[in-house]
Amino acid sequence: TVACGAVSGFHSLVSSGTSSKTLDKEQDSVFVGYGSMCVESVLGVVSLVIACAAASNGHVASGTPFQIFSGAVAGFFTMFGLSQTAAACIMTMCVSALALTTLDAVGRIGRMSFQELFSVDEGQEMNTIQKICVNKYFATVITLFFGFLLCLGGYMNIWPLFGSANQLLSAMVLICLTVFLKTTGRKSFMLYVPMVVMFCVTMTALVESAYALIIKIASGNWSFLIEGLQFVLAIALMVLAISIVYHCGKELVHADNKTAHHDAQPTATH
Missing domain, CATH: 1.10.287 (Helix Hairpins)
Incomplete structure (x- = not known):
């Protein structure tokens, strides 16, 4: 929840079909989008306070x-x-x-x-x-x-991958937005840093999760519906993410080449 207050892949997908229907004009999206994330951050802090208040002797409530x-x-x-x-x-x-x-x-x-x-x-x-x-x-x-x-x-057995999946999805959204802005001739430089940071962090988390699952599976003490399913999902997420980055990278290079070619054309004079 705290992570969603900063950036959320799930919210970005929902906003395309839900939040867009609540906006009167495009400029409202800045206020609504930023305001929603601020409220989400407050909710995250409140949730932490509630969880701490429910704890007993330093142990989380059952x-x-x-x-x-x-x-x-x-x-x-x-x-x-x-x-x-x-x-x-x-x-x-x-x-x-x-x-x-x-x-x-x-x-x-x-x-x-x-x-x-x-x-x-x-x-x-x-x-x-x-x-x-x-x-x-x-x-x-x-x-x-x-x-x-x-x-x-089980809910808690798939939860470890949720954070990585959600934040990786946000990185994918930033990449797609970068391509959209670039190909439509708009500024996109402000997305480069968060895009790279989110992608590197979430991919690192997925690689570490997959490595831990491989160790668990190699030990023989594992279940397909828990460790096996988590491992399949982790690999699938990484493959899909790399595929999106590859295709979006090609579009960005194509857009750069197109822009460079256009700039190199002589201007007409009268």
């Missing part, structure tokens, strides 16, 4: 993050005369509503991302496999199936 958050906030509301049971029920419903809406958005974004992996450029013909994979029903089933597999492994 239960899932949702249970810890709901229980601690419910204890705060009891100071205003609300019973612990009623407060816990209200907070659990609020957190559950947040989770359900998030899962809805994730499901749709996952489905569209899967379809885009097999889409072709305008004018090109799709083969049979591509036609099947871009079908919205088939793509939805595949997306939900892998989500179901992750649930079997």
Whole structure:
């Protein structure tokens, strides 16, 4: 949550289809986008305070993050005369509503991302496999199936990869934005530093995670639904990220060459 306050790949995907509908004009995106991240940072700090308040003798409270958050906030509301049971029920419903809406958005974004992996450029013909994979029903089933597999492994067993996946996605978004701005003749230099930093940090984290998983698998004490699935996801994330960087890099080089060629052309005089 704290990381999302700085930069978030998930938020950047959601904003393309959700936040854009709440904006009256393009200039509003600066206020709304920056303001949202500020609020997210405050939420991160509040969550840390709540987790610390719920701790006992230096040990984190037992239960899932949702249970810890709901229980601690419910204890705060009891100071205003609300019973612990009623407060816990209200907070659990609020957190559950947040989770359900998030899962809805994730499901749709996952489905569209899967379809885009097999889409072709305008004018090109799709083969049979591509036609099947871009079908919205088939793509939805595949997306939900892998989500179901992750649930079997347990929430806390897939959580270690979430931070890397989310922040790596933000690096990919910055790269795509750089290409967009460059190819449309706009300034993009302000994205270079955060783009490189986010990519290097998240790729390093994924490599370290994959190495730790290889050690665990080599020891023989591992499960496919936990360590095996994490390793597959880590490798898939790295391969997809490198593929995006390669294609975006080609577009950037092409844009630079096009700009240099245009600048080298003699100007017309009257």
